[in-house]
Each structure stands twice: as C-alpha cells, then as structure tokens.
Amino acid sequence: MKKSTHLVLYAILFTCISILLIKQFVPNKVDSRSTVTKNTFEKKEIAKESPLRLNIAYVNSDTVSKYYNYAKKLQKSLSTKRDEAEGQIKNKYSSYEVLVREFEKASPIMGDREKMEKAQKIRMLEQEIMKVEQQLSQQLSSEELRLTEKYILKTNEFMQEIGKNLGFDYVMSYRVGGAMLYANSEFDITLEIIELLNQKYDTLK
Structure with missing residues (x-):
C-alpha cells in the first residue's frame, strides 16, 4: 500500500514539475517568436518609410x-x-x-x-x-x-x-x-x- 502510494505521489509530482517546465519555457518561445516577428515587421515598415529609390x-x-x-x-x-x-x-x-x-x-x-x-x-x-x-x-x-x-x-x-x-x-x-x-x-x-x-x-x- 505504501509503495503504491509512493508511486502515485511520484507520478503527481512528476506531472506538476512537467507542467511548471512547460509554463516556464513555452511562453519564452512564443515571446521569442513574437519579438522576431515584431522586429521583422518594424524593419519592413522602416523600408517602406525610407526606401532607396532612384529616379x-x-x-x-x-x-x-x-x-x-x-x-x-x-x-x-x-x-x-x-x-x-x-x-x-x-x-x-x-x-x-x-x-x-x-x-x-x-x-x-x-x-x-x-x-x-x-x-x-x-x-x-x-x-x-x-x-x-x-x-x-x-x-x-x-x-x-x-x-x-x-x-x-x-x-x-x-x-x-x-x-x-x-x-x-x-x-x-x-x-x-x-x-x-x-x-x-x-x-x-x-x-x-x-x-x-x-x-x-x-x-x-
């Protein structure tokens, strides 16, 4: 019984740790993508506003x-x-x-x-x-x-x-x-x- 209980507790603990890790790293990945997208968008906007156009x-x-x-x-x-x-x-x-x-x-x-x-x-x-x-x-x-x-x-x-x-x-x-x-x-x-x-x-x- 104790052994079974320990296994359940270990499983719950492992699950919690996994959830924490996911919360910790997934948002950063999303933020990183968001930052890249934002920077790219800003660069495009700059290019639109000040293009090197020759007449x-x-x-x-x-x-x-x-x-x-x-x-x-x-x-x-x-x-x-x-x-x-x-x-x-x-x-x-x-x-x-x-x-x-x-x-x-x-x-x-x-x-x-x-x-x-x-x-x-x-x-x-x-x-x-x-x-x-x-x-x-x-x-x-x-x-x-x-x-x-x-x-x-x-x-x-x-x-x-x-x-x-x-x-x-x-x-x-x-x-x-x-x-x-x-x-x-x-x-x-x-x-x-x-x-x-x-x-x-x-x-x-």
Whole structure:
C-alpha cells in the first residue's frame, strides 16, 4: 500500500514539475517568436518609410543627334569645313593633272634641260599637294576636336540643369549596339529632352 502510494505521489509530482517546465519555457518561445516577428515587421515598415529609390530615365543618343539643333549645327559646320578642305585638295590635284598631261604631250619634242625643269616642277607640285593635304587634315582634326569639346561641355551644362529640374537622379544614354542592352520604353524621355535642349540652345543665339 505504501509503495503504491509512493508511486502515485511520484507520478503527481512528476506531472506538476512537467507542467511548471512547460509554463516556464513555452511562453519564452512564443515571446521569442513574437519579438522576431515584431522586429521583422518594424524593419519592413522602416523600408517602406525610407526606401532607396532612384529616379532614372534615358534618352536615345542617335535620335538626339538627329534632332538636337546644336548637334545639327555642329555636323553642318564640320561638313562645310571638310568640303572646303577637299575643294582645296581637288584644285591642287587638277593643276597637277594639267601639268602632267602637258608634260607628257610635249615631252617628245622637249630638250633634256626643259624636261628636267618640267619634271622638277611636277615633283615640287606633288610635294606641295602632300604637304597641303596633311596640313588641312591636321587643321580639320583640331577644329573638329575643338567644336566637339565645346558641344559636349555646353550640352552637359544644359543636361545638368534639365535633369535637376525634372527631378531625375540619372539620365542615361542609350543607343542600339551600345553598352545598355535593354531599356524599358516607359523611361524613355528622348523627345522631351530634345525639346528642352533646343530651348536651351535657342537662348544662346
């Protein structure tokens, strides 16, 4: 009987201890989960309230070059200078060809001294043409560099003001075959930028 009673008491005591242990540890586990959930929720709320959002747009640089008045003026100016340089070279070559034809035509009846003088004149004209061609090429390259640099600096000045006024963090340049492989058309502001650039350029006239 005593042994049986002891067993019952041990069972009751074990049950009580188990209940106490459950009460002790289970709430802590729930609280821990609650704390994690709360922290996660707070982090999400912070992310919602202060997201790192960048306002980005892009323009098609080929289209800008085609319709931007400053770019068109630059292209026209450079084309005119190239045509002028080519014209000078062509005139020199025309004079050279005339001299060569005259020499070939009159060569059979020329004396040795006259032949040498005419041949020397032709060689000098050849050297002059080469020299003029080289000089014009260098001048044209320098002028292209100067005008292009001026264009880039002024256009960059315009874009800094335009981009800021429109509220963009970045305005990127896109062209087929360029570094940007894909661009969402929703962020294409090419036409708007062309209009604003032309307005800025018109103020310089």
